[in-house]
Amino acid sequence: MANNRNQLVVQNARAALEQMKFEIAQELGIEIPADGYYGNMLTRDAGRLGGNITRRLVQMAEQQIAGRFS
Structure with missing residues (x-):
């Protein structure tokens, strides 16, 4: 992985964020x-x-916030 100084608060979220990045890049044609x-x-x-x-x-x-208060 590149020199990433951002620390994830929830380490298990890394794979989901990577997947989101690839999905959005594909949608945008990047x-x-x-x-x-x-x-x-x-x-x-x-x-x-x-x-x-x-x-x-x-x-x-x-x-998620709206779901808590509805």
Whole structure:
């Protein structure tokens, strides 16, 4: 794995986050580097990918919170 300084709070979430990244990249038509090095990826593509991951995670959290209070 690349030099990732972000620490996961729930270590078991790593596989789910990786799967989400690949799914979103496929939806957007962005190719994920096979070697894990993102340095050659276009900044625009990396931003779109990260933004969509964040959007989906916020959406999931909102649904979970709404479910608790309904």
